[in-house]
Amino acid sequence: MDFSIKIIDAKSTSTAHKALKTACIVVGVFEKNKLSTIAAGLDKQGVVAAALKSGDISGKPGSSLLLRGITDIAAERILLVGLGEETNSVSEKNYQSAIQAAARNLAILGAGDALIALPAVKDRDVSWSIRTTVIAFRESIFRADGLKSKKETSPTGVKKVAIAVTTDDSALAKTALTQSVALANGMDLTKELGNLPPNICTPTYLATTAKTIADNYKMGAEILDRKQIQALKMGSFLSVTNGTAEPPKFIVLKHNGGKAKDAPVVLVGKGITFDSGGISLKPGVGMDEMKYDMGGAASVLGTMRAIGEMKLKLNVYAIIPTCENMPSGTATRPGDIVTSMSGQTIEILNTDAEGRLILCDALTYAERFNPAAVVDVATLTGACVTSLGHHNSGLFTRHDDAHDKLAAELLAAGKQTGDTAWRMPIEEAYNEQLKSNFADMANIGGPAGGSITAACFLERFTKKYTWAHLDIAGTAWKSGPAKGSTGRPVPLLTTFLINRAG
Structure with a gap:
């Protein structure tokens, strides 16, 4: 699995993701029908808000919902992942639940690449989010069947994962990614x-x-x-x-x-x-x-x-x-x-x-x-x-x-x-x-x-x-x-x- 950093203009993070061409963009939603800033920026058609209101996704940590064919955005799919209660920043535990849900979904998705665009984590810099993301995705594809005469069918999931960061975090993010992949x-x-x-x-x-x-x-x-x-x-x-x-x-x-x-x-x-x-x-x-x-x-x-x-x-x-x-x-x-x-x-x-x-x-x-x-x-x-x-x-x-x-x-x-x-x-x-x-x-x-x-x-x-x-x-x-x-x-x-x- 290949990982990379996608730098987004800090001044337009809420809307810049609309123009990003990717097979799947992963965004967060909260309980009580609340959208993250990035999810709201992608939802000019109201499809994400409607999915929340219908109960198709609860917003609880680890919940998820895949949406396809949304017009007015470049991404082919949106994967919604729950982040729990809406606060100024997401807790470590809720972020981990969300990224693990994303990794599970993307491991079996018929898409070549994905972009992770989740909110900041409380009291953590971008390096923490990147490390958590890389480890979660690598864990999702780790196999222990090397000595079996008949291997389990390998899932044909996402092979390339980009992590969205702001311009201000770009230098730290690149170092963190190198270290996280090595880890x-x-x-x-x-x-x-x-x-x-x-x-x-x-x-x-x-x-x-x-x-x-x-x-x-x-x-x-x-x-x-x-x-x-x-x-x-x-x-x-x-x-x-x-x-x-x-x-x-x-x-x-x-x-x-x-x-x-x-x-x-x-x-x-x-x-x-x-x-x-x-x-x-x-x-x-x-x-x-x-x-x-x-x-x-x-x-x-x-x-x-x-x-x-x-x-x-x-x-x-x-x-x-x-x-x-x-x-x-x-x-x-x-x-x-x-x-x-x-x-x-x-x-x-x-x-x-x-x-x-x-x-x-x-x-x-x-x-x-x-x-x-x-x-x-x-x-x-x-x-x-x-x-x-x-x-x-x-x-x-x-x-x-x-x-x-x-x-x-x-x-x-x-x-x-x-x-x-x-x-x-x-x-x-x-x-x-x-x-x-x-x-x-x-x-x-x-x-x-x-x-x-x-x-x-x-x-x-x-x-x-x-x-x-x-x-x-x-x-x-x-x-x-x-x-x-x-x-x-x-x-x-x-x-x-x-x-x-x-």
Whole structure:
């Protein structure tokens, strides 16, 4: 799908759209028979007003109606979408409902192109509307049937979408469009990786994907194998790989878009390509969804692809420890004690708490880059889903000025994109639950505050830099009829980095 910007004279926005030749123009209407300014400018024949009065469209958010053959305008069709109650500006939620309705309709419409001409959104600039529009349309055409022997019939919908903006917004809009398409491409990569079965999306597959990103966007790439990982003394990471024949990989990607002297932002992604739980075997029901346990790695790779495409002027490094967690005669056992790269020893009480075991060594490895900030991303705990459901990712950082600032940046990026996070506590009291009689720490702290004690475990390996942890167990994928990867938190991470570069 091709996207473009259509610049309209700000002084004549209400009537300029009449002369625009397009197969379909999308305009908004409100409840109680109210027309948006642009809809009113197109309605000299009274057809739109009549449709509202007849009840053919209610104006409620997400409602829609297609009109054809209206004289006195250049567009072949008008697609009306509901925006809710009439106010000075449209709410984010109502705009999203409207643009999603437009995307659904245009995906099956026999038209080659369309023009989106919706009102401004309350407290948001044009870049927000453009990003929301691009993501909604790309989501509407995303397919997950690549491995089916008989593909579902592809809808023959609109292939070109133009977004109308005023002259004053033209420069910002063009930048926003470039960034939004790159973001959508990154989200698609994340969803594709997440949806692949674990017999295809192995650690080696993730490493190959990273190399492809590096080649396409002129990044540096290092792929460490088992012997190199052993040489680094990553005993915690390697303990997770003991039960599988699939070789582990330690992936490092370097996007040097900033100044050579600038410290990089480091993203660390958990890459468990299948998590059986190991000896602490998971229940069989829903275990197939443990292919999504590499959601952190997938989102970091999607983010790197996005910033590579937009040539972001910032130094960003990605670190991805990736392996399987499987049971076998050689698998790590509950009660085993391992030594991490940092030298700290860990008593493994539950082999299903494996994500933190691979992340802790990656977080220690990150020290060598003297990072400006480190953000790790992981489908880490079911406890986070219990706490926050599927709406917010869990955000954990220390509580001081530097970490409060990093948390504020990440939370703001989430609010900008609708890819939201919620800050959770890290306090010394929770560390009591990680005490071990036999090692420096245990890898679990019991069921109480499980997502917090997991973050406290990781925090012990991040003392030398500013760090945040995103638990995306509730947001990286959906279950049930809508089963599939969501592409989150690529919007949050990418926008966080764009804001830093800006």
